[in-house]
Structures are given as C-alpha cells and as structure tokens.
Amino acid sequence: MKTKKVVSILFLASLTVTSLAACSTGNKVQNGVVKDGVTTIEFWAAPNPTQQVYWKEVAEEFTKENPEINVNVSPMKESPTSEASIQSAIAGGSAPTMSENINRGFAAQLADSKALVKLDELNGWDKLKESRNMENTMEGWEFSDNHQYVMPIYSSPMLFGWRLDILEEIGVHEAPKTYSEMLDVAKKLKEKYPDKYVWAKDALADPTAWKRWFDFFMLYDAASNGNNFVEGTKFIGDEKAGEKVLGFVDDLRKEDALLTRKAKDPFESGLGIFTDIGPWTISYWKEKFPEMKWNETYTLAAPPVPDDKETSNVNTFADTKGLVVYASATKEQQEAAMKFINWVYSNPENDLKWFEKTNLPPARDDLTTNDTFKVFLDKNPELLPYAAAVPNAIPPMDNSKYNDIQTFIGQHAFNPVVKGEKDPKTAWKDMQEAIEGVLK
Template sequence: MKKITALLLSTSMVLTLSACGGAKSDDSANVSGGKKVTVDFWSAPNTKQVAFWNKMAADYAKDHPNVEIKVSQMPESPTSEAGIQSAIASGTAPTMSENITRGFAAQLAENKAIVNIGETDQFKKVVTDRKMEKTINNWKLADGSQYVMPVFSISDMIAWRTDILKEIGVNEPPKTYSEMLAVGEKLKAKYPDKFLYFNDRISQPTYYFRWTDFFMFYNAATNGNMFVEGNKMVADGKAATDVFSFFKKLSDNKYLLSQKANDAFETGLAVSRYLRTSDVATWKDKFPNLKFGENYAVAPVPVPDGVSTADVKTFADAKGLVVYASATKEQQAAALDFMQWLLSDAKHDLELMQATYNTPARDDVDMNDTFKAFLDENPAIKVFGQQVPNGIPTMNSPKMVDIHTILGEKGVNPIVNNGADPAAAWAQTETEIKAALSKK
C-alpha cells in the first residue's frame, strides 16, 4: 500500500496525550471542558455493528450531554482500509473508529495517523477493569507501544461433524496432523465422495484468506510464534514448511475440498471446516438441525506430531478502536472517555455478544457471571470465549498485505492447486518476503 500523504505529518497532527489522560467518565464537563464536543465515530461496514454502536452512543449521551458520539458506517472503497486511508489523506478522517487490525494499525502508526493510547489512564483502566492482561499483550507493536484497544477477538477454530465421525469409528476430533490424516483415510474408505476438510479460500490469492488457512495452522504449530516483527522476518521456517506439507497431504489424498461448494459442511459433504462465531449465528436460523454437542463440535486447530495439544494458539479475527491524530485535543479526550465508559462495563460486552456474536477481547469470557446466561444458551460460543487468550491478531508489520500476498501466490496456492513441493515453496516464499521487508 502507498504511504499516506505528507498531510499526515503536519504539525497540527503531532499531538501530546496529556490532555487525553485522567478524564472522569462520570463527569461530562471534565471530559469536554464544559463545551459541546462532537466525536465522529466510524463503525465497521456491518449493519449489526452499526446498530450496536448507535445504541452505545445513545446510552453514553444520557450521562454526557456535552459530548455527541456521531456514528456512521466507514466507507469501503474498495476496502475499509482504503476508505480510511483516503479520508486521512483528504483531511476528512473521523475522531475514532473501530474495525482496525493490528497490522493496519502498524501502517497507520508508521505514518503518524493515529494516537499512541497505551500510556493513557483510560487505556490502563480498561485493561484492568476488563480483565484483559493476557489478551492485550498480543497487540503490542514492534517497539512495545499500544495504538489499538481491541474490542473483540474471535479465535479461529475447527468445526467437526461428530455424527459422521462416529459413523467411521472416530469418537473425538483429531488433535494432530497424523490423527487428522488417519480420519481422512477412514472417511474415504466408507464415504469416498466425502471430504475431510473444506476451505474454499485456500486455493485463492486474496491476501486476507491467509488468516483462515496458513496463519491458523502456523500459530498452532509454533505456540503463537510471530511471523514478522516490524520489518524483520522471525518466522519458524520448519513449522511453516510443516504446514505447507500438511496442506499438500490433504490435497494429494483428496481429503481437501478447496473449491466453492455451498454449505459443504452443513450438508455433510465435508466433515470439518474453519469456523468463526458468525457461522454459529447463521446456523441457528439457517440450519437449526445442526446442534452443538449433538452432531457437531468446535475444536482447536490440529498441530504437528510432537507439539503440545494444550492451549493451542490460533489466528484471531480481532479488531479494535483507534483515535486519529488529526482530531482536536478535546475530541481525543472525549473519544478516550467513551472508550473507557464502554469497555470498563461487562454489560456492554454482553450487548456486543448478543448483537454480533463476537467474543469480547478479554481473558474471562467463559468465567464472567455477566455472560453466563448467554453462554449457557449458546454453548458453542462459550468454546470461543475460552480460546480468546489463545488468539493471535494480525501480524505486527506495516507490510502485512504484501507479505500475505506472497504467502498465497508463492506458497499456499501453488501447493494446493498445482502440487508444488513444500520445501521449495517455502524457500521462495521466504526469499520474496525478506526482499519485500527490505524495501523502503
């Protein structure tokens, strides 16, 4: 992606944080200095999330009459990231937005477009009140700074059709590569037309599709080892090659369904697939016969043989709030106060789950009494809640898109589409990523 224009570097955008710290969320005058302040808030382009943020803004306004949180849906031209970049370059950025990954935050921070909020009183209070000490560590940038306050974190998991597994003599989801391949052999022996694993993204080059194939398995294989840190490659080459080799075995044995197939898992054509909470929400209405604990289970990502199967790490679809450097000091202070008000109260996280099924980015989702009734009614979501601390957000690099693109075009796609050699594919992938990282 192109660097954001020099407009970002104007002195009006280089702001200190002293005015942002210490505001009391129960005192509107302290937050706004006694005058009316408008915080332009951009929500993700998702109707459920827009509705959630509009409700939060209205609730906040009841006790903060001098602050207006004005919610609108962020533009997508052609992506939300591009829409944000365009707004920053044209001087029309909001005060605050959600829907920011750690990788995109690294790019925005490099261009001084967002505020380093990690040392503010509000940030520290939320981390404590929200019980997110483990989760927040995964959000640091290369220099240890924190630019994003994560709102939700959805650890990618594997769904298994346990009813079909039982038909082939398998009583629980496999935990290792060899166990999963053995399940594939049993499945094909009884049902030659069925597939072990469904992922129609794995054959396509779109950069963010690597989140639901390579990085799920890489994070699991390495206990969450970073792939890059800033502009330095720190990937575990053996683990990456092991992941590539596993993908090749799935493909070569025809265990992998990598082409589009409507509802392949839901109809039983495939017995496993990657899963997120949004899929569980869809199933409740569209596939009511799919019942957690009866005919499907949610399990961690399998790991290479010899790797611990306890507390398996995975990729997390995790996004959060940022404050833009172009906002006034008063707007920044009000935005941070809204963040503290919102995230220091577990009831707001409950409303988030009820509205979107997104699991909050906190360590105690499955143990907090505020969420108990909801999770008892939605036991599959409880499994995701247990895995929040094991979710690794997008990589810590402003060149995330370039790196992911190379991973697809030189690694994952040639292996599953053309049977490429895993070791050779990794060697080329590593060489090209290092070259991309070295470019200014």
C-alpha cells in the same frame, strides 16, 4: 469480516465524507471544544446496522452521565471500502476523532503514516486494560515499535468445525487433536466414503491474501505457539513449525483428502468434514441450515497440532477488529475519547450487550469465568468454545505490507503444496525469499 484491497486515495478524493459536527445546537467548535464547554467527538461505527445501533445506544447513555462530552456516532462509508473511506478522510483533513472496524494490518499502514494516536501514551490506557480484564488478550497486540495503536473490541478465535455425525460413522468419537490423528481420520474416511474429503474448500488453492487467515495462519499459530511472522522489516517466521504445517497439508493431499474445486456448501452437505468456522457462521446456520446442531451434527475444535505439541491451550488465528483514535483529533478530543472508551469497557454489561447483538466475542480474558456472561453462554453453548479460546487467539500481523506478504504465502508456499507442485521445504524457502524481498 474480510478486508478488501484499498484503492488509490487520489481516486477517492472526491468522495463526500462526514465532517466533524459540533452538536445539534449548531454551536461552533474551537480546538475540539464547543463554546458552552462541551467537547464533541466524532465516532465512525462499522458499516453494519447492528453495530451502529449498539454504539448509538452506549453513546447516549455515556452523554447522560457525562454531559460535558458529546459523542456523535455515524456509519463509516464503505464505497468502495471502509478502509479507502478512512484514508480519503485523512487525506482530506476530515478524519473522525475515533473509529472502530480496524484490523492490525490496516492500523500498521495508518501508523506508518503517523495517522494514529499511540493509545498507551494516553491517560487511562492501563486502567482500561485492567478494568476490562484483557491483559492476556492484549499481549499479542503490541506493535513492533512497542506501542499500542488499536484497542480490540472483539476477538473471534477461528476454530475448525468437524462433522461429528460423519466421524461417528467411521468409528471416530471425538475431533482429532494432532496431525497423525487427523491423517488416520483421512484414511478411514476414504475407506468408507471414497467420494468424501476431509477438507473441501476452493480457497485452499487461491492466493488471495486474506484467505490465508483462515487456513495457513490457523495452523501456523497452533504449530508455532503463536510465533510472529514478521517484526518490523524482518521475517521471523518459525521455519520448523512452518515446514511441519506445509508437510501436514501435503500429507492430506497424498491421502486424496483435499478438494480444491468449487462446491456448494461442502461442509453442510457432508462433502467435506472439516473446515474453518467463525462465530458468525452459527447465526447463519440457525437460519439457513437448522439441521446443523452443535454436538450432534458438528463440533468445534482448536487447530490440530504436530504430534510433539501440547494439545491444550492451542493458539489459533483471531478474526478481530478494534478502536483507534486519529492523530488529527485535538488533545481535548483525544482525552474525551479515552474517557468514553474507559466508560464503555469498565462495565462488563456493555460487553454483554455487544455479545448479544453481534455474537462476536468481546476481547477479554474472563468470558467463561465472569458471571455477567454466564446466562448468555448457557443459552448459546455453541459460542462457549470461542469464548474459551479468546486468550489464545493471535491477531493479524502488524505490518503495512501484510497484503503482499500474505499473497506470497499463498503463491509461493501454501497453494503450490496443496496442488502438489512443491515440497514443503522448497515452498517455505521460496516464500521466505519473496517476503524478505518485499520487506527491504
């Protein structure tokens, strides 16, 4: 689920990429339309067998109902990264019609180079948002130029896991919701278990860009009500909220509640009692740590918020990716792509099939109210908190320099505060200056 750094396109120029095929009959394509009237669109699925199976199945069903459109599904290459393979294909003139597996930061890079279609300018976009019931979810997806380049497939709100069993042992009966409640837990934990920590995670001191999605941005989105961090070439981070986040982390450090050295399975072992948890972790636990049981061993909660904030409908970071249509596609292919997307998402059964296969919550507002998903969620109640949080989940920033920006958050602010090297106010100021420098 983590984005790797994209390497140079020149280095990748020799990579073999899948060329746009017509169909199995070998008919020649002219302007995106096969001679017999069939429009062929090339769809690159994520390099994940489960997702490839899903897309091949829905493409076959779609073609049965729409024989005038052939959807050719193939996996995108991931050597050295899927992003690099896409950039190489664009540079070589062999990009697919559409692909999944795109986050907003990478989409911003592609949009800056005019490689993506503005989805909101295609016929059927408004119908798609309405029929899939994702108006609220889409609010955070508009780019700084007021256009939409990515249609989110899934939105995994990142929640914090708490070791419920250990909380009970120290006399706390529910997950803390505010900073002061969490600091109270830290004091009680250290009194009873001096060798345990609230947050045990080596990534807290690591400046790697994507790691800020799973600590800083979860807390910042909650404290700022989902305020944007950058907009176009301007830094618009909420200073008050940001300093509160850094101050909270600093307070945890002062309580000796943070552990930044590497440790094996710190949350599962109980060395730490609080950590970020995505829905994919649930599947992993069922196989590797069957003792981790929801509402017994652990519980899931929204990020804690400053004491003056509401504790309901709390925003958090969304680990999310979606579909894009490439500008190199012909008008016929673009129209066919939108028809395919609308067909898939007009039926909630297709989102249910996705949810069942991947455990990744579909990016729609009604997961907890639509009867289509009720049986599945009843059987998998640990996924219910994720489903409920989808409308409040904030996607990654839509800036082509997101990798630099997030590295600076770690280098100049979050990591130094965690280590006790800077006070929160100085850290925020230093970070802002570094980000504004790269945005010029």
